[in-house]
Amino acid sequence: MPAVLVAGGTGALGGAVVSALSRAGWTVTVVDRADALSPEGVHSVRADLLDTEAARAAVDGVRDLGAVVNLVGGFSMGGKVEGVELADFEAMLRLNLVPAFNLARAAMPRLAAGEGGAFVCVSARAAIEPFPGATGYITAKAGVLALVRALDAEYRDAGVRCNAVLPSVIDTPANRESMPDADRSKWVPSEQIARVIRFLCSEDSAPTSGAAVPVYGRA
């Protein structure tokens, strides 16, 4: 089984993704900024993925690279666009898009040079079904989708599958804390999304590239 690089692998969704891929036999390397403890058998690399060279070093450090999963991203909510500061808008674009770009730039030639592989990103349902008050986040996640489709156009013929999953609300500790009164029955467990990501990394998804895969659960 080849190796997979999981960026943001210590985050809320990250733990479930790392565990699903490890259990399926992948050799997993987690990239994060913090010096977090990784589960046994999982390699860990520290890199700020906003930095192009750090992202390249992280990718280059993985032997037999077969897949890259980028989970790095974030959410911020405010009012309508008229009250949004440019700095906050730009921060959303940067956090959600630059790591994906830096990872793709370093990894796509490696994946294409081998027997093909997979590049999986996390967009959001809001990218195609926007709601008010999150201009930066929604624009950024739509950008993630566009990036994935652009990569698909460039690398599909080399056998590299590029796909995005679109979560609505994931059942994470941060969401439980920020929305204590919400109806959690509509939230999606991170383990379920992790299994979809595992599928998109695997050869079972061989004919699927350029897809925006809904992972909405019952919502």
Ligand SMILES: NC(=O)c1ccc[n+]([C@@H]2O[C@H](COP(=O)([O-])OP(=O)(O)OC[C@H]3O[C@@H](n4cnc5c(N)ncnc54)[C@H](OP(=O)(O)O)[C@@H]3O)[C@@H](O)[C@H]2O)c1
């Ligand atoms: N949670 C939801 O309901 C939801 C809904 C739709 C989409 N999503 C998307 O799903 C993905 C995962 O969400 P999550 O809730 O698991 O997020 P999370 O818990 O905040 O995890 C984000 C991860 O990214 C890492 N990271 C952030 N900036 C980085 C950088 N510059 N370089 C390297 N690593 C960096 C963080 O590491 P550090 O600890 O070092 O900061 C953390 O491991 C995100 O893209 C998010 O936008 C989430």
